[in-house]
Amino acid sequence: PWGVATLTQHDPQFHPYHLAPEYPKDAAYHRGTVWPWLNGIAMQRMLEAGQVETAYQLFAHANRQALTLGVVGGLGENLDAYPHPGQLWPKLTGAYLQAWSNAEQLRVWYQYFLGIRPDVPNQHLTLAPRLPAAIQHLDYRFCLGAGSVAAQYQAGPPQTYKYVFQAIEIQVQVDIFPFAPTTVAVQPGDTLQITATAQQLTVEVVAAAGPVCTATAAPSAARLARQAQDDAVLASVAFAAAAGQPSGGGGRRLSSGPR
Structure with a gap:
């Protein structure tokens, strides 16, 4: 639950403790210890496979570490x-402050939980939030080129997202599961309002003078089928399971379950 180990627990060379009398320190450095910077890509892949709650469990535990x-x-x-x-938590080893560990935690929060993925040179922004049940409300702001966006999220029901664009003109692709992505044009000062129910996604662009455009989408059968497939594949995977933990000392022990 605290991060991605550098070697599977099933491997005979798995060393769970970085500092232990049974083996040299470097024997565990790449063969068992957790490297927090690997959490970012792990959470990204979980979110891409629709495993939002599992990804957030790892994210929240990393926040606790921080x-x-x-x-x-x-x-x-x-x-x-x-x-x-x-002990309830593992010991920190190596450098106590590592730039890429922090960078990956922040990257996955902005790009994959909040779903903010800009391509400013091509005047394109993807908004693909994947927020867990524990988050019921958010107010946040992010920079976008020379402009900025003030955003708000309410878990609902219905789920609502609001983005107010300042000093930027851009094409926005809205990607809310399980609906097909929808693209709209946004001008400086416009507000993008998104409402998601179980049956329909509504995307509305509102200018100071009033509504500019509205788009709707129904759930995508293809996306739902793919999600069911991913869920079936991952159903037997025990994420965050530290099975086979040694009961004492710093020795090596094989795991009876995946990490």
């Missing part, structure tokens, strides 16, 4: 794969 372990407000280089006996 706020309570090592350098407050930052993520470190490594952690042990398992807590030591009698």
Whole structure:
């Protein structure tokens, strides 16, 4: 639950503890310890496969690490794969503050949980939020080229998203699962309002003078079928399971389940 290990627990060379008397430190560095920067791509792939709640579990645990372990407000280089006996959380090892660990945590939050993926040179923005049930309301702002966007989310029902564009003209692709992506043109000062129910997605562009355009979409049968396929494949995968944890010492132990 605290990150991606550098080696499967099933491998005979798996070393869960970075500092242990049974083997040299470097024996575990790439063969068992958790590297938090790998969490970013792991969460991204989970979100792309529709596993929002699992991805958010890892995200929330990494936030806890950043706020309570090592350098407050930052993520470190490594952690042990398992807590030591009698401990609930693994020990930090390596550098206590690592830039790419922090960068990946922030990247996946902005690009894949909030779903903000700009291509400013081509005047295009994808908005593809994938927010977990634990988040009921958000107010946030992000920069976009020379402009900015003030955003708001309400979990509902219905789910609503509001984006107010300042000083930028751009094409926006709205990608809300399970609906087909919808593209609209936005001018400076426009507000993009999105409402999602189980049956329909409504995308509306509103200018100061009033509504500019409205687009609707029904759930995509193809996306729902793909999600069912992904869910079936991943149903037996025990994410965040530290099965086979050693009961004592710093020795090596095979796992009885995937991490």
